[in-house]
Amino acid sequence: MNATERTLARLPAHLRRYVVSQDYASYTPRDQAVWRHILGQLRSHLATKAHPVYIEGLEATGIGVDRIPSMDEMNERLARLGWGAVSVRGFIPPAVFTELQSLGVLAIAADIRTHEHIQYTPAPDIIHESAGHAPIIANTRYAEYLKRCGLVGFKSISTIEDEAVFQAIRHLSIVKEDPTATPAEIQHAEARLQAANQSRRYVSESTRASRLYWWTAEYGLIGSLDAPRIYGAGLLSSIGEAQHCLTSEVKKVPLSTACADTEYDITRMQPQLFVARDFEHLFEVLEAFESTLAWKRGGDYGLQEAIRARTVNHLVLADGRELTARVVEALPGAQPVAEGLSTALVRLEGPVMLSRGGHSDSKPWPGLALVAFGEGQLPERGDFRVELASGLTLQGFAVGGGEVLNLRGTLAGQPIELPNVAQLFLSTGLPSVAGGPADPGAWDHWFGELNAFTEGEGESLARARKASALHPSLAALYREVRTLRESKSFDSKRLEQLSRATTAFPEEWLLRQEVDELRAPRA
Incomplete structure (x- = not known):
């Protein structure tokens, strides 16, 4: 078993299905030239501009200048740092990306940008994900921050509109990287993203968490405001951004939780960046942000976040049981049940999955479920009547396993409408309401489906079209130059012929640069 296979083996099944083969042989000589150009430029520029760990981190993680790294090479090196990496096809769902990161696994897009x-x-x-993210995790404290940041993103509650925005962004990125895409297709994709953004009813926890991640792990600076250094992967992997970000044109502000409320535009250079004092500063801000989330606050706040999100999330009850479902209603009681909790009864829309400690071993309940809050006890079987301090009274017949029949109830003496058949739970409190299923693997087992997204169909088609769009004569020139470089054969006569041949492709400055490098005198 090689290093990549060992990384895959430690992933749960629901994450493994997003992993694709890197297919190293599909990288063209032109792709390799793109890698060489960018890494050469970045390494030279960032030697004195990036956090000191960056250059040593390139070596520590198996990332060289001359060729695109293989996943096996990277995993051999990353394993020494307690991390791993897997290939994915383009954008993957945020919950998948953040869960992988929380497990110490980098999701590295197999594709490479075009010329x-x-x-x-x-x-x-692959430039952004490997040359941007991987080197800085050579710093163990920052590596721990990335894991923790992944966990916070994973636990944040997202909305149905967040999903629409994600799908629109993914579609636009595929279209823009597809050389066969028409102007009309690009315009439609851009309009779709605009409409998705406009459909957002409010800024979700997930969106705020992604902003914090963006302004730190992607576009973060570190050190003093007057002379900061770069550590964010988005800056480390973009020649233009790396050169622009430290100029006086970019406003530098101290990092704070305000970054979670600061929007960003991925289509242009950033006019303002946040500067962390040091890596410990990242933890201070992350912990302050984390304390605002439903995952940490629970109670009424968590319930309201889950209700307005209209997505599948999970409640953690006082005894540790977890209920995964869509929260649709919370009825307030006559008096508080616990600190931060005045809700008497919660309605959950099925399917409802019961788990404990993130593990479920039973089939989800297909119907409605209710959670009543307060001190009380339900019999395993038979008739019951429960009166709670919140003013809620429930009675019915317990079948067993939490299922109840002929359920009736009143709240503050007034009858309330209840399902005749339901799952009923009692809890003295609600310490947490967190995003997504408590057991993603079990939920995926019952309800997940392989589709064009997880197989990366759109990205695969775009990648194939990029390769086929290259003129055969141009592809042959790149191939020969790559062969000469790898064989270290510097035939001056042949290089002169290749130099003349490049004039047939006036837009191919990268090819001319490759040839000129080989023709340059050597010490």
């Missing part, structure tokens, strides 16, 4: 987008691409690519 036309060499300065910057909003789409995930």
